[in-house]
Amino acid sequence: MASNTYEDLSKPKVINKKDLNKMAWRSLLLQASFNYERMQAAGWLYSLAPGLKKIHKNKNDLSKSMKSHMEFFNTHPFLVTFIMGIVIAMEEAKENIDSIRGIKIATMGPLGGIGDALFWLTLLPISAGIGASLAIDGNVAGPIVFLLIFNIVHFGLRFGLMHYGYKTGVSAIAKLKQGTKFVSHGASIIGLTVVGALIASYINLNTTLVIKAGKASVALQADVLDKVMPKMLPFAYTMLMYYLIKKGLSPVKLIGLTVVIGVVGKYIGIL
Amino acid sequence: MLIKALLIALWAGITGIDLFNGLTHIHRPVVTGVVVGIILGDIRTGLIAGGMLELVWMGMVPLAGAQPPNVVIGGIIGTSFAILSKQDPNVAVGIAVPFALAAQAGITLLFTAFSPVMHKADEYAEKANLKGIDKINYLGLTILFISYFICAFLPIYFGADSAASMVALLPQTFIDGLSVAGGMMPAIGFAILLKIMLKKEYVAFLIVGFILVTYLNLSILAVALLATAIALYDFYANKSKESNAAQKEVMTDGI
Numbered sequence: 001m002a003s004n005t006y007e008d009l010s011k012p013k014v015i016n017k018k019d020l021n022k023m024a025w026r027s028l029l030l031q032a033s034f035n036y037e038r039m040q041a042a043g044w045l046y047s048l049a050p051g052l053k054k055i056h057k058n059k060n061d062l063s064k065s066m067k068s069h070m071e072f073f074n075t076h077p078f079l080v081t082f083i084m085g086i087v088i089a090m091e092e093a094k095e096n097i098d099s100i101r102g103i104k105i106a107t108m109g110p111l112g113g114i115g116d117a118l119f120w121l122t123l124l125p126i127s128a129g130i131g132a133s134l135a136i137d138g139n140v141a142g143p144i145v146f147l148l149i150f151n152i153v154h155f156g157l158r159f160g161l162m163h164y165g166y167k168t169g170v171s172a173i174a175k176l177k178q179g180t181k182f183v184s185h186g187a188s189i190i191g192l193t194v195v196g197a198l199i200a201s202y203i204n205l206n207t208t209l210v211i212k213a214g215k216a217s218v219a220l221q222a223d224v225l226d227k228v229m230p231k232m233l234p235f236a237y238t239m240l241m242y243y244l245i246k247k248g249l250s251p252v253k254l255i256g257l258t259v260v261i262g263v264v265g266k267y268i269g270i271l
Numbered sequence: 272m273l274i275k276a277l278l279i280a281l282w283a284g285i286t287g288i289d290l291f292n293g294l295t296h297i298h299r300p301v302v303t304g305v306v307v308g309i310i311l312g313d314i315r316t317g318l319i320a321g322g323m324l325e326l327v328w329m330g331m332v333p334l335a336g337a338q339p340p341n342v343v344i345g346g347i348i349g350t351s352f353a354i355l356s357k358q359d360p361n362v363a364v365g366i367a368v369p370f371a372l373a374a375q376a377g378i379t380l381l382f383t384a385f386s387p388v389m390h391k392a393d394e395y396a397e398k399a400n401l402k403g404i405d406k407i408n409y410l411g412l413t414i415l416f417i418s419y420f421i422c423a424f425l426p427i428y429f430g431a432d433s434a435a436s437m438v439a440l441l442p443q444t445f446i447d448g449l450s451v452a453g454g455m456m457p458a459i460g461f462a463i464l465l466k467i468m469l470k471k472e473y474v475a476f477l478i479v480g481f482i483l484v485t486y487l488n489l490s491i492l493a494v495a496l497l498a499t500a501i502a503l504y505d506f507y508a509n510k511s512k513e514s515n516a517a518q519k520e521v522m523t524d525g526i
């Protein structure tokens with residue numbers, strides 16, 4: 001069908017490293033026009049623009065390509081450059097528009113999932129946990145260390161994946177599927193170990209309750225809980241929150257509940 | 272105060288853009304805290320309040336595109352009010368949440384309102400007008416900047432004094448209670464992370480991380496490195512197991 005193929009099917013190599021970097025820079029604005037109808041579509045087209053302009057000298061082809069890239073699109077904003085690399089390689093090869101669309105749809109979901117696991121659930125807790133631990137001690141290095149760790153990985157991947165995606169083109173898809181399992185498995189191991197450490201480090205919850213039995217008085221925290229296991233209350237409270245969240249309570253309700261527990265606990269003198 | 276409020280609002284505008292674009296993460300409370308601290312002349316409280324808010328917001332990430340309570344407005348207003356009302360940094364968390372929720376609702380509205388603009392983008396695509404697409408994206412950025420600027424400016428410029436005097440009216444026990452609650456808040460962020468990540472096969476690692484800190488007093492970085500070592504070992508162990516299995520299959524096929 002004519003509408004799914006480009007008019008000008010000549011395939012000169014026009015994309016160079018500079019173009020790829022330009023598109024990777026533009027990908028920083030992927031969500032500038034985010035909306036619930038097309039999500040990242042217009043930002044995605046904005047990022048691809050330098051490449052598309054070079055590839056499609058034929059105005060009808062450029063219009064066709066632009067229209068297809070205005071369709072709904074949503075993936076992880078860091079890993080998007082990988083899809084961009086593949087898609088620009090396909091555009092340069094003047095592939096059928098349907099297969100380009102297919103690749104976009106096939107990759108945007110899994111990459112969204114990997115990105116969430118990798119960045120929001122592993123890199124952010126680790127780097128921000130380190131930064132926050134310094135900041136809470138009043139150390140100005142906290143924010144700086146956080147930004148350095150986070151962005152070395154962020155920009156390394158953003159630019160690296162752009163070139164990698166372009167180079168490997170379509171064959172990359174198969175490789176990606178193999179790697180997904182290992183990446184999410186490894187990210188889960190590191191992420192959960194760090195969450196365990198964060199629970200022990202950053203939740204402050206001690207009881208001031210003192211049990212008086214005749215002349216003897218027992219401070220619940222120092223004499224009982226700490227001897228059984230340090231940080232028992234923070235762990236227990238996290239588990240309670242985890243249970244309630246699984247029950248379907250929203251984070252906002254839990255924040256409200258925590259405020260109530262803190263204030264009431266203080267009033268009756270057990271916290 | 273006008274100049275300080277304007278500076279904070281400017282910072283809110285920039286970091287509001289960073290929350291969706293750029294994502295260099297200068298918008299996280301651990302960074303905005305110290306910047307607000309510098310503007311208001313109390314770096315130490317800024318650092319501590321920012322660090323506390325960071326831990327609370329750790330699990331509230333935009334998974335699959337869903338909007339969590341707004342981290343930019345929550346972080347900046349929480350830290351500002353903690354400094355201006357001269358309260359314990361832990362109190363910042365309690366102040367931050369209502370503003371973060373209001374901003375979350377505002378952002379949802381903005382993303383809905385921007386949907387019709389896409390039809391203009393379709394027209395530009397039809398005419399192969401790449402400049403038009405640029406314009407639409409720059410318009411989105413401008414609207415984001417202005418929204419955050421206003422959201423931060425109004426409460427800080429008009430509310431800081433009254434917030435401070437309101438806080439002064441509260442009984443001390445209540446404020447202490449808020450502070451206790453602030454110490455407990457990170458549990459919520461961690462619980463959200465657990466809901467997403469925790470599967471039976473990984474429970475062991477949660478316990479290992481907890482023990483490394485409670486009994487061995489290791490730092491977070493040490494724990495992260497140790498976990499990376501375990502993950503690497505596991506990766507190669509699985510890989511060789513898989514290639515062994517593959518070899519065996521080939522052999523049995525051969526026989």
